[in-house]
Amino acid sequence: MKISRIAAACLFAALVIALPAALTGCQPAKNSPRQQADTPQVSSSAADTVFAPYSEIPVNVKPSVKPYLVEPNLSNVTNKDLFSFSPAAGKLLAQNGFVVVASKDHREFFPLYEVNRYAAVPVPNFVTTDAMLHNYHLYFSHLLRTLEKDRLCSELQTLTVSMLAGSEQQYGDLKGTAWENAAKRNVAFFAVATRMLDPTAGVPSYVQREVEQELQLIAEHRDTMRPSPVMNMGQPADDPLAVLNEDYTQYIPRGHYATSDDLRSYFKTMMWYGRMTFRANNNDETRSAALITLLLNRDKDFASWNRIYEPTNFFVGKSDDLGFLQYRELLGKIYGNTPTLNQLTGDNNKWTAFEAAVDKLQPPAINSIPVFDENIQPDREQAIKGFRLMGQRFTIDASIFQRLVYREVGENSAGERRMLPKGLDIPAAMGSEAAYAILDSAGQTGYARYPENMRKLQTYLASLDTATWTQNLYWSWLHTLAPLTEPKKQGYPSFMTNQAWTRKQLETYLGSWTELKHDTILYAKQVYAEMGGGDVNDDRGYVEPNPVVFARLASLTQMTADGLESRGLLNENDKESLERMEELALKLKVIAEKELVNQPLTDEEYDLIRGFGGDLEHFWLEALRDEGVDHRSAVAQNPASLIADVATNPAGEVLEEGTGYVSEIYAVVPVDGKLRIAKGGVYSYYEFPWPAQDRLTDQKWRSMLDEGQAPEQPAWVKSYAVPQ
Template identity: 35%
Template sequence: MLLTLESGCIDSSNGPINETRPEESIDDQESSFNDIVETAPEKTFSVKNNTLEKQSFFSGYYSKENLQFEPAVPAYSLPLKASEIANYDEFTQKIFFTKESKDLLYKNGFVVLDNEDDSEGPKNQLISGQTLVNETYRSLKVADVPIFITSDSLLHLYHIQFDETLKRVEAEEFYDELWKLDKALFEASIEDYNSASGVEKEAARRNVAYFAVALSLLQPKPEQTEKSREDPEKVTLFDPQDIKEYSVEIPPFVKDNVEAELVLIGAQKEEISPIFKYVEDYSQYSPRGHYTSSEKLKNYFKAMMWHGRISMLLQSKMIIAEESMVEELAADSSEKEARIQTIQALLISDHFDRDKNIRDRWDRIYNVTAFYVGFSDDLGPYEYAKALDTVFGNYRSGVSLDNESLAELITELDKYESPKIYGGTGEIIPAGSETENETLEATKGFRFMGQRYTPDSYILQKLNPPALNIMDLLGSERAREHLRNMGIAESEVYKTRHLSLETEFGAFNEDDWNKNLYWAQLYALKPLFTRYPEGYPTFMQTEAWEDKQLNTALASWTELRHDTILYAKQTYFLGAPQIQEEKPVEGYVEPVPEFYARMLALTKMAHNGLAEMEVLDEQSDKDFTTLENTLEKLLEISIKELEDKELTDAEYKFIRNFGQNISPMLENVDIKSQSSILVADVHTGPGGSVLEEGTGKLDLMIVAYKQPDGRIVLGTGPVMSYYEFWQPSGERLTDEEWRKMLNDNPPERPEWVSSFRV
């Protein structure tokens, strides 16, 4: 199995729509994912990138159409007047406008109306309280108002498919696979303990404890099978039979350690790990995202968080030494702990390397999740097994990890690159300007299935919040302007780091961008940041439209972080006339062809990749096909709109029936999973506070667009709402808690949305 982590690079350009780079079709690949997994006998290793590598394999699933068109939409003058809008009177009888919202409509050619149930005065009942995209479009069709299909809608629909397929494979396959994987290594560690002596015996004992904690977190509890009449969330329960099937007996020689760890995980505070002797942030183990929808997923979340966060450290700097009157003895204690942890990792990796069943189960979970999110920047079992091969060769039977051989192994492992993102292990090492490098070096070690490197987390580590920094590096000039206005981009340290990121990210090509679904979705957002020239609709040439697209991108990114909250490594702080009856007002598609092209390529990438990995069921396969057909139609329509061509009756019918067209892909998705309301914590800051990114109820966007017959008309469609705020770390929000906060005491929206929203 060849695994890779490649350095993150983000193309900062926001240039023209046309792309000329040749594409490789998925059909041109010589072998499928499963063929490569099964037939790759050799492991290749890069000391520079520190991971075993399957070179850019996932990018082979990405194939995007190159677009060629000349935008020629006639302009209109801003500010608009009501008398210039052909369907103004009829439209305003169905959609309520305040004076403020009319003023913004006239000024920008569009406006977003806030969706608040509890506001005083007249409400727009068509959208009030709405959180479901397809129901919103249905309501607009029933009201007979022209429909505007938004980029927000397509991003939200993709999020639902992404999240549902991941949730299904976790519950139906990965939970059981992880149980069997942990159970096998648990039993192997018991055998190690029974046969070893000295420091290796203690390392084996701690491995028994490590896997016992994971199994205890996975294990169903009796209360997780019992229905509670007071449970309003309708969480899916374990089957009572699962208690028998997934059961483990904890050996007495590790019971105290295991119970102590479980107590801390339940308390969700920052404490010293009883097994690993360094500070761990147990608040991260609180299930959130889609993992609150079933008891099985809650348990899976906790166990995978344990495997993703807990590190067996190479160095002693993060380890809290036992108290001693003599400083040298305390240092010796820390060094001894680091040696024990390294031996732990080597013992696990040796079993991993020898046992194909163990390796196959690990590969299955890791590679599918790597397709979704990417690779870890931490060392893992492949790296440690490679070090064993380097030092001992292929004949390791009976080899002892004595001081000399252990020192040789540590020297070998020290050559591998340190993690790029500090995920909160231990405490930050104060070292002046080198604090970040010192801390990252000190956290180098073994993680059984480490959380994944993502470019947005990397940006947040380098530049700190707000999330506008991410959008800036993705190519949003408007985000950069807001950062300057907020005084964030002024310090020399910031400028130096920003320039370094621009240089690093600027080297990325399209294959780099599309190495997995996470990166490919960020790539799909980039066309939203284009500053549109003449030939595009007038409303798209305003600063307010740039703010609206920035809001869309941030909301979509929030959904992505919500869906991958278990796997993506979170950063921690380091420092009118009447309408002419013979010519009705027709609907409109937000004309962003490059966005639709990238979303189509992303959807096909997900569909083809997950199908080859045998992750999709029959319904998921049909749902992806529906979304692909929808995106193909939107791409075709948007290009015709930009070329100022009249759409066919069938195309106008497609727009009018958009809610009905997308319904098939949502029929088997529960209402909660379709909701636009969700939250994800993405960064842990100073003092234990966490940065929360949230999306709320759907807002309604009103757009003035020009039809091919020359009339300016109004159309409407749903857009996402976006929030960014801080929470205490012990109160990381679930979606359920966020919904309550949103109803009772919602945080303020970003100030910059006032340019387009009332």
């Protein structure tokens, strides 16, 4: 087969990115072909459509906890006899002041804390940042999932049916003209979407062959480099660079979209609308895009489109590709107003002016199209720029990835190309010296231009203001994680002031970031706690003193509730839960501030720590009630572990990011001037390459964990973690 010979002969180079995004685009500057290798150009202005503002909660505290040492045999720890540690765990606990112990016993966070509370001798709770970040993920996923099921699925059906009918009408009007093939392509384009939403729907006979071929490729979802039968309709197939190739492995429903037929159909259709590109350098495809723009300009169709785009914009961000809004604006400028079909197709001079104007528009910041090696296809920007109906969204982390893989970085000394990024690239770009050191020791910084690009990213990201970092929920989530990139200095509890804790914070960062990528996998673009009577029975616990993280989490929760409520997208039950979550985050912030300045906690605050597991269970149940979960016994079927592919090597490999069982953390903490061990739960983070044709679902990943087939965690966690 011809394409397979081409694929075998060519080296692929693209980072295929598919996860949520920012409300402002990330565009390279004009007349700068290497700008992609510099920094993302993110506007710091407010978004075009603002669902809700972000209200920063101030944290003003000077940490002043006196340093302390843990004796090697834990002799100065009051409740050490409650615990039995392996020699390796005991050594790390004494050395670092904390230790993480892997476990297969904890499928969710809340049971671990409830076990502490109801043990024969209660164990002090260690309320972790991880548990609260996971709490927010549960609700973010719930809100997005219910929005899709209750509103967006039906809206997508309405839009698709109308656009297919409109395309058929246009095709009938344009038969026999130079626009016939473009109109025919659109009929096929919307017929594919119609069939994915309704397998019983009819397909116009004149596009049935291409539609069936396309649907077969989507159903098989095994090819990463295959010409699209629909998008290449009526165009020469003898020039491989003129052929639009698609990565059909992206159509494997994953994340929460693998849980029902409706969500699977929604996922595949939105992936189709989000990835298929009417390329700007192709005259016939640009005609198709202009025809779609005319249809979408109809009030009812624009309303349907916007009712999908606007709320997903709030969750994830703006499209990174050209689309309806840009094309409609250009048509209005050139034709004097949005033209009629006859005006559009009947004035060649204005059409030529429109094509020239499209050519001057900025290309996407993130490439999500498989393209050929630089030596074969040097002008990547022209190859990837084009119109998408519901383009996948720009995200700042994907943009970071884009600048740290081939082509933006070159080969290393062994002649190898960096075709997949590393999760640690993200906190390193955010300023984490520890993350960069780990990357450096693993040889990841040895690619040409990697250090330079990383420095430019660090400088640029450090310059962004709060308004930019909080323009939507995706960016605000990353803003919440940012304090985890900073090492803790003197004045914090001693267990937090060492390299091991700095690395432990990276696992928290990457665990929560993995949940963010999982929740937004469809939209984001992919490149390719009562006081006792004695020391032993004293179960007063401790909150991990990260007040800035808790404050930002409260702000993020409030922004989530306000934004959805302002558009009538939040029911009373969810509003009440989000308000309760915000209140909990604020109370933990206050407790953390008190701990850092050695201020005694109240009985009520210790009770809050003691009952933390009950709060987590409440939020877990509320976040899963739309899935039919109404009792904690369902935790085995709804565990915390999840998986998300975040980048693609077009040669057939993806980068998987996962969280596993909840690990136990034991920290030696000061309470009333004495040291005690408190126990909590933290993420277990995984990262590994995997075949693209088998992009992992949560269900398969959980089976791998249960059957002992999961790969090992990254080596750098061994400085603070031990096996069960």
